Amino acid sequence: MADKVKVGFLLLGGCAGCEMSVVDLSEKLVDALAHLEVVFWAPTAADVKYNDLEAMEDGFIDVAFVDGMVRLDEHIHMAKVMRKKAKTLIAFGVCAALGGTAGMSSLHSKEDLFAKAFKNTPTTDNPDGVYPQPSCLVDGKYDLTLPVYEDKVRTLNQIVDVDYYIGGCPPHHSHVGAAIGALLSGQMPPKGSWITNGKAVCDVCDRNPAKKGDNLSRAMVTKVLRTVDGTPDTDICLLQQGYICFGPITQGDCGGSCLNVNIPCRGCGGPIPGIEDYGAQALSSIASILKDDTVSAQLMEKYPNLAKFFYRYALPSGTLPKRM
């Protein structure tokens, strides 16, 4: 048998849910492990240290899956180390690919975020505003250090060269299976591609009016609702009912998971091919189907922070933050 493919997993600033999607492969993972050798998985699964990665020869890892966004100087350092050690680097999940939900924090100053997290919450007792410091001398002799908190969230490709992208928060396990299948067969898409089946969420959604032969796919939205306003009809396209759904512009590898539980698509799958700026496209797509100014005003009333609404998963990757 040919040598096993050496894979590594590295979590930056994220919740490790992406890595759970690897485990969700269940029996398929068992089959794949006959062909894969996991040589690094930190800091979540394996008893390894960052030093172990630094000590590897450059290019030792065939494929690295890197999940989580970049916010700390430690993330920047480790992303650069992994880039050197891996022949192929995959931005794994929407945090690494587009910044993820944590990317919305870039709309606030570092000072405001620290005050919110370490001083002003109802359960925090910190009247002097003592915040974490990169370096701190304890008892006059122990120099303790913490990673530096950078000013903004960044995507993986704003730090290192990225070969492929996988969407989702977390990625559906089919994404992971497709990536591993493509790796093992040597049939990876062109560098820079998203690993996706190429279908939008609307393409896999049973409510799609076009699938029912209705000519409603271009009907204008006449009101805006949130799911707290009522329970959507499970047979009718959510957009046609007024629930803002990003299915038309989002990759549908999840199989429309949210639609299956009567929730609009929020866009975690990442953009369908051809879209450069997810949030800008979401804004443009939705604005173009609102019937009139009254409906636009309803949207702004229902979603007071439109930047966070449209860029929920993608703010650091968009043009908006670059202009702020």
Ligand code: SF4
């Ligand atoms: S993409 Fe989602 S699941 Fe993955 S690390 Fe980020 S928040 Fe967690």
Ligand code: SF4
């Ligand atoms: S907009 Fe949403 S509800 Fe309508 S067809 Fe697309 S995914 Fe389904």
Ligand code: SF4
């Ligand atoms: S329906 Fe949209 S938000 Fe929900 S899992 Fe799929 S891509 Fe993500």
